[in-house]
Amino acid sequence: MSSAPSRAGRLVWGVGILALVWLAVSELGITSDDGGAAKPPTTSTSTTGRLTVTDLKDGDSFDASDGREYRLGMVNTPEPDERCFDEAEAFTRDFLAGGFTADAYDEDDYGRVVAEVLDGEGRSLNVALARSGLADDRYLDPFRGDHPDLADRLDDAFASAKKPACR
Structure with missing residues (x-):
């Protein structure tokens, strides 16, 4: 038996990690209006x-x-x-x-x-x-x-x- 995750399992993990990164970036409000350089949102x-x-x-x-x-x-x-x-x-x-x-x-x-x-x-x-x-x-x-x-x-x-x- 192989302990390595299946190709489908790796794909699910990859999509999950990308979703978490997207969510974190969205919550922080990071934008790239200035030529690609990310900047944090203005906060109070x-x-x-x-x-x-x-x-x-x-x-x-x-x-x-x-x-x-x-x-x-x-x-x-x-x-x-x-x-x-x-x-x-x-x-x-x-x-x-x-x-x-x-x-x-x-x-x-x-x-x-x-x-x-x-x-x-x-x-x-x-x-x-x-x-x-x-x-x-x-x-x-x-x-x-x-x-x-x-x-x-x-x-x-x-x-x-x-x-x-x-x-």
């Missing part, structure tokens, strides 16, 4: 320690003391030539004056860290801008699946938004 990570803003670009993006550029997820504030730009920029500057932490959950096409940004008391700048009326929901539906909990809180904030007093 919170910054350690409090960061400060080093260059405020506008109400929804800024450079921080960790050398990274941040973009607030799922909210859009006015650009420099649009009404309420000064108010949105001032709101963000004041909100983050004491430092912030970030729950980073993606990276955008410009290499910015997409995040929910929290002040020292744990309040969300994303939600506060939406509630203030200084942000719009332009990016809410297209990116809702990236952070469903934040999207739900933004739905409530946009629904109760005030009309801002802007110059």
Whole structure:
């Protein structure tokens, strides 16, 4: 009697191993969008320690003391030539004056860290801008699946938004 597995048995084992590898790769979300080099998925990570803003670009993006550029997820504030730009920029500057932490959950096409940004008391700048009326929901539906909990809180904030007093 031979103790070696039959050809059919080896085939079953091979298919099983390939299925396990495929499942592991799928669960890890490894992709190859960049010329075949696999990269892990972006996951939600919170910054350690409090960061400060080093260059405020506008109400929804800024450079921080960790050398990274941040973009607030799922909210859009006015650009420099649009009404309420000064108010949105001032709101963000004041909100983050004491430092912030970030729950980073993606990276955008410009290499910015997409995040929910929290002040020292744990309040969300994303939600506060939406509630203030200084942000719009332009990016809410297209990116809702990236952070469903934040999207739900933004739905409530946009629904109760005030009309801002802007110059």
